[in-house]
Amino acid sequence: MKLYPNIRDLLLDWGITPKLNNENIFIFRIEDHFENKPLSFGPYQQDFFELTFGIGHDADIKIGVSQFKPIKASISFTSPYQITSWSINRFQEDSLGYMILFKPQIMGGSLNKIDFYKRYPFLNLHTSPMLFLNDEQQNTIVHLMQTLHKEYNDGGQKGHQTIIAAYLTIILEKIREFFQTPDNLGFTSRAQEIAFRFEDLLKHQARYDLKIPHFAEQLHISTAYLSEAVKQATGKTAHGIIKEYVILKAKSLLTQTDSSIGTIADSLGFTEATNFNKYFKKNTGITPKTYRKLP
Known part of the structure; x- marks a missing residue:
């Protein structure tokens, strides 16, 4: 790709x-x-x-x-x-x-x-x-x-x-x-700004092998502060959001490319395709192969 x-x-x-x-x-x-x-x-x-x-x-x-x-x-x-x-x-x-x-x-x-x-x-x-x-x-x-x-x-x-x-x-x-977007779109807290910056990084860096400390370092804040801010702003854990982005990227690659499951797994930071298969099924309920065959 x-x-x-x-x-x-x-x-x-x-x-x-x-x-x-x-x-x-x-x-x-x-x-x-x-x-x-x-x-x-x-x-x-x-x-x-x-x-x-x-x-x-x-x-x-x-x-x-x-x-x-x-x-x-x-x-x-x-x-x-x-x-x-x-x-x-x-x-x-x-x-x-x-x-x-x-x-x-x-x-x-x-x-x-x-x-x-x-x-x-x-x-x-x-x-x-x-x-x-x-x-x-x-x-x-x-x-x-x-x-x-x-x-x-x-x-x-x-x-x-x-x-x-x-x-x-x-x-x-x-x-x-x-879109009838409300006018009040500004951040109301530092936590919201950190959560936004965190997700902005994830848009092009979503990989299973990149953990919270990696993103905290890029944002020049502590791992604890990143986790706390994301939880406060979104109600979700930073780990949970990383997982969402990894799955989102995996789904896109499965439906829009002919790449093998192993190649996709490698691009997402998995050392083995079997680990990717288990991770995907745990979070979606189906295997990557089954997801790819969905209409």
Whole structure:
């Protein structure tokens, strides 16, 4: 499974030779680059966000453990280090789609990483990675996507990057509005902030062999303080959350790759496939092999 650290490399593997006006963002109309014929890609991970709007696309999408077949107007969200794969079966005659690949840096220094996730919680790992739109919402997003696409391709004028960042912000704010997200999204305690940072590390470091002291060291706090803060903020133990992420990653790899059970076990930090089998069955009730065969 390939990890893409930058937008350009992913686009090149899609057969798109990008003219990047800014390394932190790229927007394109899907029909301009993907032909109306079966096409599959993935699984893969990336170190940036992927926001896709589509209507009239006969496609199969897997983001993490969630699977979708969107025909109606929808927006999907892929966050850094989520495991993703998709296949396009065909486009309907009136199909329309846009994809935005971006890093938060495009929006300047107004939001740090934590503030960004707090402001737009639909981009977090545990939220639903797809939102289906009603007619009014669809019209709003189509207009904004078309405008952003035009502005992006008209690069060069004074203030261009500011305009791009502004339209992306408007799109994210509109999606936030569609989700009816409460305004009070701030941390109310140091424990909440620590728990958030802990889970942020787990998004791309979830392995069975990485224990609580490993994450405490990265957060520059004691193991006891990390455990106490996570328990206070989430009601769960730090060990329990590590286990959730390991299982979540295991499920994604089982459903989105053809890798052997042994290869998956090794990537998750298990020294033996049998240990992984026991661990998975203990926490899900079924073996990895049985889970892979589920419809």
